[in-house]
Amino acid sequence: MLKINNLHASIDDKSILKGLNIEVKAGEVHAIMGPNGAGKSTLANIIAGKDEYEITEGIIELDGEDISELAPEERAHNGVFLSFQYPVEIPGVSVTNFIKTAINETRKAKGLEDMPAKDMLKMIREKSELLEIDRKFLSRSLNEGFSGGEKKRNEIFQMAMLQPKLAILDETDSGLDIDALRIVANGVNKLKSKDNAVIVITHYQRLLEYIVPDFVHVLHDGKIVKTGDASLALELEAKGYDWIKQELV
Amino acid sequence: MSKYTEDNLREELKTKEYEYGFYTDIESETFAKGLNEDVVRAISKKKNEPQWMTDWRLEAFRVWKKMEEPDWANVKYPKPNFQEIAYYSAPKKKPKLNSLDEVDPDLLDTFKKLGISLDEQKRLANVAVDIVMDSVSVATTFKKTLGEKGIIFMPISEAIQEHPELVKKYLGTVVPTSDNFYAALNSAVFSDGSFCYIPKGVRCPMELSTYFRINEGGTGQFERTLVVADKGSYVSYLEGCTAPQRDENQLHAAVVELIAMDDAEIKYSTVQNWFPGDANGKGGVFNFVTKRGLCETNAKISWTQVETGSAVTWKYPSCILKGNNSVGEFYSIAVTNHYQQADTGTKMIHLGKNTRSTIISKGISAGKSQNSYRGLVQVNARAENARNFSQCDSLLMGNECGAHTFPYIEAKNKTAQIEHEATTSKIGEDQLFYCNQRGIDTEKAIALIVNGFSKEVLNKLPMEFAVEAQKLLEISLEGSVG
Numbered sequence: 001m002l003k004i005n006n007l008h009a010s011i012d013d014k015s016i017l018k019g020l021n022i023e024v025k026a027g028e029v030h031a032i033m034g035p036n037g038a039g040k041s042t043l044a045n046i047i048a049g050k051d052e053y054e055i056t057e058g059i060i061e062l063d064g065e066d067i068s069e070l071a072p073e074e075r076a077h078n079g080v081f082l083s084f085q086y087p088v089e090i091p092g093v094s095v096t097n098f099i100k101t102a103i104n105e106t107r108k109a110k111g112l113e114d115m116p117a118k119d120m121l122k123m124i125r126e127k128s129e130l131l132e133i134d135r136k137f138l139s140r141s142l143n144e145g146f147s148g149g150e151k152k153r154n155e156i157f158q159m160a161m162l163q164p165k166l167a168i169l170d171e172t173d174s175g176l177d178i179d180a181l182r183i184v185a186n187g188v189n190k191l192k193s194k195d196n197a198v199i200v201i202t203h204y205q206r207l208l209e210y211i212v213p214d215f216v217h218v219l220h221d222g223k224i225v226k227t228g229d230a231s232l233a234l235e236l237e238a239k240g241y242d243w244i245k246q247e248l249v
Numbered sequence: 250m251s252k253y254t255e256d257n258l259r260e261e262l263k264t265k266e267y268e269y270g271f272y273t274d275i276e277s278e279t280f281a282k283g284l285n286e287d288v289v290r291a292i293s294k295k296k297n298e299p300q301w302m303t304d305w306r307l308e309a310f311r312v313w314k315k316m317e318e319p320d321w322a323n324v325k326y327p328k329p330n331f332q333e334i335a336y337y338s339a340p341k342k343k344p345k346l347n348s349l350d351e352v353d354p355d356l357l358d359t360f361k362k363l364g365i366s367l368d369e370q371k372r373l374a375n376v377a378v379d380i381v382m383d384s385v386s387v388a389t390t391f392k393k394t395l396g397e398k399g400i401i402f403m404p405i406s407e408a409i410q411e412h413p414e415l416v417k418k419y420l421g422t423v424v425p426t427s428d429n430f431y432a433a434l435n436s437a438v439f440s441d442g443s444f445c446y447i448p449k450g451v452r453c454p455m456e457l458s459t460y461f462r463i464n465e466g467g468t469g470q471f472e473r474t475l476v477v478a479d480k481g482s483y484v485s486y487l488e489g490c491t492a493p494q495r496d497e498n499q500l501h502a503a504v505v506e507l508i509a510m511d512d513a514e515i516k517y518s519t520v521q522n523w524f525p526g527d528a529n530g531k532g533g534v535f536n537f538v539t540k541r542g543l544c545e546t547n548a549k550i551s552w553t554q555v556e557t558g559s560a561v562t563w564k565y566p567s568c569i570l571k572g573n574n575s576v577g578e579f580y581s582i583a584v585t586n587h588y589q590q591a592d593t594g595t596k597m598i599h600l601g602k603n604t605r606s607t608i609i610s611k612g613i614s615a616g617k618s619q620n621s622y623r624g625l626v627q628v629n630a631r632a633e634n635a636r637n638f639s640q641c642d643s644l645l646m647g648n649e650c651g652a653h654t655f656p657y658i659e660a661k662n663k664t665a666q667i668e669h670e671a672t673t674s675k676i677g678e679d680q681l682f683y684c685n686q687r688g689i690d691t692e693k694a695i696a697l698i699v700n701g702f703s704k705e706v707l708n709k710l711p712m713e714f715a716v717e718a719q720k721l722l723e724i725s726l727e728g729s730v731g
Contacts, residue, residue, distance in 0.1 A: 048686050052678075072685035081686075088683045092701025101697055102687035109688065141701070158687065 001026050001197050002047070002166055007058035008222075009046055016042045018222035019058070024166070027194040031208055031233060032201045034219035035241045040201045041085060043219070044170040048082040049075045062166065077109040079165030079196075083155040083172050090142040095154060096124060098142045099161050106162065127160040131187045148175025156187045163191070168199045173207035185210030205237040218244050280337040286310060289437050292337050296406050299413060309426035309436030316430045322592035323621040323653055326535060326561045329500050336438045336471075394454070400484075401446040402457055405473050408444035415446055419477050423506040423543045423569070431502040431537040431563075435471045439504070442472035447482035447513075456711050458487040474505040478513035478548075485516040487714055499524070499534045501559075507542030507550055511572065514549040515542065518710050519566075520718050522725075523558035530588025530617075533560025540564065546572030546601070553709045555718040556583040556593060557725040565623065567596035570604035570632075577606040580706040582718075584725045585618030585650070594624035594655070599635035599665070608639040611703050614650035615726055621653040628665040636666045643673040644702050646695070646726070696723045 002024040009017040016039045024030050034040055046053050047060060049072035060068045067075055090098065104114045115123075128138060131153050143151055152172050159167050169188070173181055188198065188211050200211055208216075208230065216232040217224045218241075226232070226244055236244070280288065289310045293303040318328055395402050401412060409416050426436040447453055478484050488505075501523060509515045517540075526533025536559035542550035552566035568577030579595035597606035606626065614620040620643065628635045643652035654671050676698055684694035699722055700707065707715050 048682075050682055071690075072682060073688050073690045076686055076688035084683065084686075088677070088679045090680060090683075090698055090701055092704040093697055098687075098697070101693065102684075102689055105690065105693060106688035162687070 001063060002199075003059075003061040003064075004047075005059050005061075007043075007046070007060065008056045009042065009053050009058075010056060011042070011053050015056075016053075016222055017046070020219075020223055022217065022224060024197045024199060026165075026197055028215065029192070029198045029200065029211060029213045031213035031216045032199060032219050032224075033203065033216060033233065033236060036203075038219040039222045040219055041170055044082055044085075044168045044199075044201055047075075047166075047168060048072055048080060073105070074109075076162075076164075077106050081159050081162055081164030081167045083152070083159060083167065083169045085170040085172075085174065087143045087146075087151045087155055089144045091144050093142050094139050095142055095157075096138045099124070099158055102158070103161060123161060127157055130160060130190060131157045132183050133157055149177060149180035152176055152184055153180060153187075156184050160187060160191055163196075165196050166199070167191075167196065168201065170201045171203065172200070173202055173204065181207065182210060205233045208233045220244060220248070280335050282335045283332045284310075284334070284336055284438065288336055292438055292440070295337060296409070298406075298409055301413075301417060302409055305421070305426070306437050309433050310438075312427045313430065313433035313437055316427075316433055318430050322563050322623070323619065323655070324561050324563065324590040324592050326590070329535065331434070334500060337440060398451050398454065399448040400451060400453055401444065403444055405439075405442045405444040405475060408475075412444070412446070415477065416444065416475065419506070419508055420473075420475055421506075423508060423541050424504050424539050429539060432504050432539040435473060435502050435504045435539070439471045439473035442474045442503070443476075444474075445476040445484065445486065447478045447484045449479045450481040451479075452482065453484040456485045456487050456714075458489070470499075470501050470503075472503040474503070475508075476506070476515060476517070477508045478510060478515050480510045481512040482510075483514045485518070485711060487518045487520075487711060489520040489522075489714070489717065500537070501534050502537045503539070505538070505540040505566075507540075509542060509544050509548035509550050509575075511546045511548060513545070514551075516551045517542070517553070517566070518714055519552075519554040519556075520710075520714060520721060521554065521556045521558055521562075522721055524560075525558050525585075525589045525725075526560040526587060528587055530560070533589070534558065535560060536562045536564060538562075538564040540566035541569065541596075542567070542577070543569045544572055544575035544577060544601075544604075547574045548572055549576040549578070551578040551580070551709070552595065553580040553706065554582070554593075555706070555710070555721065556581070556591060557721045559591070560589060562589075562591040562593055564593045565595055567598070568606065569598045569600065570606065570635075571600045572604075573601040574603045575601055576604070579606075579608045579610070579624075580709045581609070582611045582613070582703045582706045582722070583620055583622075584613045584722060585615070585620045586725055587616040587618060589616075589618040591619070592621040592623055594622045596625040597627070597637060599626075599628040599632040599637070602631070602633040602635075604632055604635050606635075606637045608637070608641075609705055610639075610641045611706055612641070612643045612652050613646070613699060613702065613722075613726065614643065614652050615646040617649045619651045619653070621655060623655040623657075625657040625659070626667055627658075628660040628662050628667070630661040632662050632665070634664050634666075635660075635662065637668065639667075639669045641669075641671045642702070643671075644699070645673065645675040695726055699723075699726055 004020060004022045007017050007020040032040055049070060055068055059066055062078055100120060107115060133153060172184060185207060213230055216228050216230060218226040225248055286307060289306050290303060293306055424432050426433055445457060476486055507515050507517060523534035523536055544550050550568050556562055566579060570577050577597050583591045583593050585591050594610060595608055608624055610622045612620040612622055622641045624639060626637045641654050645652055652673055656669055658667055660667060680698060681691055681694050700719060707718060710718055
């Protein structure tokens with residue numbers, strides 16, 4: 001599904017990704033771990049199409065098609081979803097209104113009519129139940145005054161509504177207490193299928209106890225330096241990242 | 250990556266033209282340019298006015314001649330040459346309107362372009378529309394329904410003929426002829442406008458609506474509106490404007506007077522979309538408006554305005570809270586783009602005891618525009634327990650526009666409670682990227698963010714108007730910001 005080959009990227013002439021390779025197939029869950037500053041969030045933003053980064057070399061393919069020249073909304077229409085580490089506030093725009101707009105804009109891009117209001121409401125009800133979201137929450141302004149946990153839950157709610165092919169969860173576990181973590185992970189697991197894929201970006205092994213990855217990659221200094229199965233995450237938790245760094249020397 | 254940048258945006262803003270810039274070819278009869286006592290007399294004669302009205306106009310003209318154009322507002326523009334303006338323009342064909350079929354087809358076509366089909370409005374929205382097209386009203390609908398309740402809603406020129414006692418009693422009582430330069434000018438030369446009277450205890454069963462358009466190149470338009478709500482009555486009045494594209498500046502100096510007697514309520518909503526000038530700041534309407542309402546005991550006046558047009562806007566819909574327990578409200582959205590300049594706000598004058606006022610102002614600036622809020626909250630010595638809450642929010646798009654807030658507070662009574670809140674924010678790259686990532690393109694994202702920002706005010710508009718206003722916000726800001 002996603003194929004990244006020899007990706008080099010920089011911001012303000014500062015090189016961040018330095019020849020990164022990864023391949024994610026449908027039905028797989030990949031975890032990307034690594035110390036601060038390794039380039040994890042950069043990778044997420046580049047896949048989603050944030051334009052402050054410059055790709056200097058390499059390719060990003062989604063289903064065999066190069067997406068590196070596509071606008072972020074076009075990538076979204078093609079099924080890329082990013083759960084933000086720091087979701088932004090949009091005052092006066094309700095959670096419902098926002099997701100409704102997002103869904104209908106995506107449908108419009110595919111030449112479809114707006115989703116009938118009845119279907120939309122039904123879907124909103126189902127997905128909010130899945131994430132144990134209160135009705136009142138849906139009429140609040142997007143992310144305004146939300147707690148850390150509410151913000152992340154709202155991100156996964158949007159993911160559930162948009163049903164992306166490729167979901168990237170950027171530190172979705174940060175700021176979550178154990179109950180919220182369980183709800184969010186449970187939501188992600190229920191949304192998983194053989195046709196979609198998930199990339200989980202995290203510092204800690206904690207989230208991976210709930211969302212069990214097929215592959216764990218260690219990102220260090222702009223490259224993937226080690227890949228393994230779920231047990232690698234445990235090993236990292238026990239030994240820390242210095243162990244990898246030493247191994248590299 | 251092909252993402253929208255501020256440069257793209259700036260480019261697009263420059264090429265964004267006025268959507269409603271078309272011109273209706275209806276034959277007009279226009280006076281020669283220039284202004285003197287003879288012209289004032291001629292206007293009055295043309296309208297077959299009684300002597301008292303002619304005298305009133307002449308008095309205003311004499312006052313105006315001695316006045317100077319004010320320059321304290323935060324706007325810059327070439328001062329109009331008042332001798333280069335034609336002061337009267339009336340459509341030559343004046344159809345008798347038993348039904349819409351008799352309306353000039355060109356005019357109907359114009360309304361279609363604006364999306365304000367009368368038929369539709371009559372049938373669906375239950376709105377009585379009194380259309381002012383180049384100064385003379387050409388259609389009045391729903392007169393009968395209103396007549397049954399004793400409500401008078403007609404062009405002010407007709408009211409002068411048919412209800413001279415009412416017009417004479419109230420005209421100029423809230424905005425005196427000598428009030429300010431533009432009000433004096435308007436008093437001398439006003440072409441037409443609307444008159445509305447709601448009798449005691451009557452609740453007007455429908456939203457009253459007037460559409461104004463400036464149509465003839467080089468003619469200033471001077472509307473005069475007078476709304477009188479007698480004791481215990483209620484009326485909601487809607488005013489909306491669109492104007493065709495023009496090269497030279499067009500002067501628009503309206504006066505609106507509202508009188509809410511004891512226990513009466515007037516809700517006055519405006520959507521203003523005069524031609525704002527092109528991308529280089531050329532052309533566009535100068536909108537110098539005096540709007541003021543007087544509240545007697547327990548009365549309430551609400552001004553709601555959505556200002557998206559005009560090259561220069563100078564406008565402060567105000568409330569004089571004369572009676573005890575009276576309430577004044579001002580809800581405003583002002584959008585400026587390109588080289589537009591707006592200096593707008595309100596005055597809340599607390600005279601009576603326990604008077605309350607609320608001010609919610611939302612300014613949105615894009616392009617190279619300047620958007621100023623100017624407001625006065627005045628509590629007089631005898632106004633015990635007066636309360637005011639003001640909130641002024643500004644939203645900036647791009648780095649070349651400006652937002653300014655000039656709040657004036659004068660409290661002469663110790664019991665006054667006055668609160669003022671102000672915020673300034675900018676549509677951020679992060680907000681846009683977030684929306685983009687969810688499949689919402691930048692244009693739509695801006696519309697969404699702006700609508701969210703303006704929601705408190707949009708919610709105050711009557712339903713059908715809110716939809717139109719939302720559309721206008723989107724049109725005015727299409728392509729804004731990156």
